[in-house]
Amino acid sequence: MSRRSYWGRDEFDSEMERVFGRCWLFAAHESEIPSPGDYVTRKLGGEDVIVVRDETGDVRILLNSCTHRGNQLCRADMGNSSHFRCSYHGWTFSNKGTLRGVPERKQVFDADFDKSKYNLVGPPNVDVFHGLIFASWDPEAPSLLDELGDMAWYLEAVLDKAGDLQVVGPPARALVRTNWKLGAENFAGDGYHLGTTHKSPIDLGTYLNTEAFPQLDDVSMDAMRGRCIVAGNGHTLRVQHYGLETDEPVFLGYPEERWADIASGLDPRQADLMSRISVLHGNVFPNLSFIDAAALYSGDDTPAVSYVQLRQWQPVDEMHCELIMFALVPRWYDEEQRAHSQRANLRMVGLAGIFDTDDFQNWTSVADMSRGRVSQSTDFVYAGGVGIKPADDVEWPGAVYDVDHSEVNQREMFRRWSELLDDDSICTRTTGKADQC
Numbered sequence: 309m310s311r312r313s314y315w316g317r318d319e320f321d322s323e324m325e326r327v328f329g330r331c332w333l334f335a336a337h338e339s340e341i342p343s344p345g346d347y348v349t350r351k352l353g354g355e356d357v358i359v360v361r362d363e364t365g366d367v368r369i370l371l372n373s374c375t376h377r378g379n380q381l382c383r384a385d386m387g388n389s390s391h392f393r394c395s396y397h398g399w400t401f402s403n404k405g406t407l408r409g410v411p412e413r414k415q416v417f418d419a420d421f422d423k424s425k426y427n428l429v430g431p432p433n434v435d436v437f438h439g440l441i442f443a444s445w446d447p448e449a450p451s452l453l454d455e456l457g458d459m460a461w462y463l464e465a466v467l468d469k470a471g472d473l474q475v476v477g478p479p480a481r482a483l484v485r486t487n488w489k490l491g492a493e494n495f496a497g498d499g500y501h502l503g504t505t506h507k508s509p510i511d512l513g514t515y516l517n518t519e520a521f522p523q524l525d526d527v528s529m530d531a532m533r534g535r536c537i538v539a540g541n542g543h544t545l546r547v548q549h550y551g552l553e554t555d556e557p558v559f560l561g562y563p564e565e566r567w568a569d570i571a572s573g574l575d576p577r578q579a580d581l582m583s584r585i586s587v588l589h590g591n592v593f594p595n596l597s598f599i600d601a602a603a604l605y606s607g608d609d610t611p612a613v614s615y616v617q618l619r620q621w622q623p624v625d626e627m628h629c630e631l632i633m634f635a636l637v638p639r640w641y642d643e644e645q646r647a648h649s650q651r652a653n654l655r656m657v658g659l660a661g662i663f664d665t666d667d668f669q670n671w672t673s674v675a676d677m678s679r680g681r682v683s684q685s686t687d688f689v690y691a692g693g694v695g696i697k698p699a700d701d702v703e704w705p706g707a708v709y710d711v712d713h714s715e716v717n718q719r720e721m722f723r724r725w726s727e728l729l730d731d732d733s734i735c736t737r738t739t740g741k742a743d744q745c
């Protein structure tokens with residue numbers, strides 16, 4: 309894989325047009341905007357948008373740019389408002405995007421000035437999957453379910469396992485000095501880096517915390533088993549199992565009295581997948597990553613709890629991305645459990661967490677070492693696991709590879725990426741103007 313695919317300006321512009329202009333992109337979680345008028349401001353494929361629940365309760369996504377002269381309409385990260393008023397000349401829009409107020413309209417504009425032509429625009433496709441709000445700028449995009457393909461089954465398993473998940477606290481945000489693809493491909497299935505990058509937490513025993521999880525007493529690191537799963541359309545995930553000697557589902561990090569309930573809320577194959585995992589992580593192509601794990605670390609003030617994190621790698625330019633991290637907890641957790649899960653999230657995979665401090669050093673280093681003409685002329689290696697075949701004895705959707713340390717998932721991500729880059733028709737569809745492509 310050419311390094312210019314990561315660090316070239318032209319390549320970045322092409323992927324913004326053809327990958328982010330075409331795909332379904334994560335915008336927000338429904339629990340962030342529970343009431344009419346609630347909104348958050350986000351990026352959607354390089355465009356600033358307002359994700360809002362309108363007065364009738366529908367979720368809408370509006371371009372955060374005034375139709376008069378393009379000023380940013382809403383400058384807050386989140387809030388509640390029935391209208392958005394532009395700070396430049398005062399045009400006012402309802403939270404459905406309708407232009408309602410034009411100051412000095414009769415003095416400034418002709419009598420036939422038609423307000424209805426200047427409503428806010430938004431992506432033509434918006435849909436919600438188990439609380440996750442997605443949108444696509446492509447009017448000809450397939451349905452969200454078609455786009456998710458086999459990944460829908462896995463996402464559902466993660467999101468239904470804990471019942472009704474909700475985002476707790478405002479998302480953490482950071483500008484990271486690296487290309488968005490480097491983080492996404494790591495979450496897509498890089499089990500290979502664990503033994504080196506994360507050797508210190510492994511050596512500290514955080515992977516097998518028998519004090520927190522007595523069920524792990526007889527388990528050794530050798531019994532850990534990882535699998536890589538290709539779920540189509542560039543979506544992939546990696547699961548890591550403990551080899552527990554039990555036929556009963558074990559949901560580490562959830563109260564034991566809830567295990568039977570959790571299993572009964574999933575189909576048997578999903579329960580088989582979700583029980584006994586130490587960690588499951590993946591990437592919904594292109595840039596929504598997720599991790600579901602039991603806190604391997606605990607302390608006097610934090611018992612062993614589950615945590616779920618969504619994280620989005622928002623491209624800024626070829627050398628930078630904005631990382632947004634959402635902590636999710638079951639709605640049925642009490643206040644104390646919620647606080648413990650949120651703290652575990654921060655400690656394990658937060659911006660200053662045990663794992664991410666290791667990862668960020670490598671990801672930013674790759675960017676720094678890829679600025680020169682010579683370094684950019686060399687290629688990255690994605691040959692891990694070439695030739696391996698999917699297992700035929702696992703009844704999970706997609707292609708399941710009985711191998712942990714391979715690069716099969718990353719190749720699927722880049723297969724989809726290059727497929728979209730080769731499609732010349734995408735830009736015309738998104739903007740409707742061939743001369744802008």
Ligand code: FES
Nearest residue numbers: 374376377394397
């Ligand atoms: Fe918004 Fe003029 S730019 S009212």
Ligand code: FE
Nearest residue numbers: 501505663667
């Ligand atoms: Fe890592």
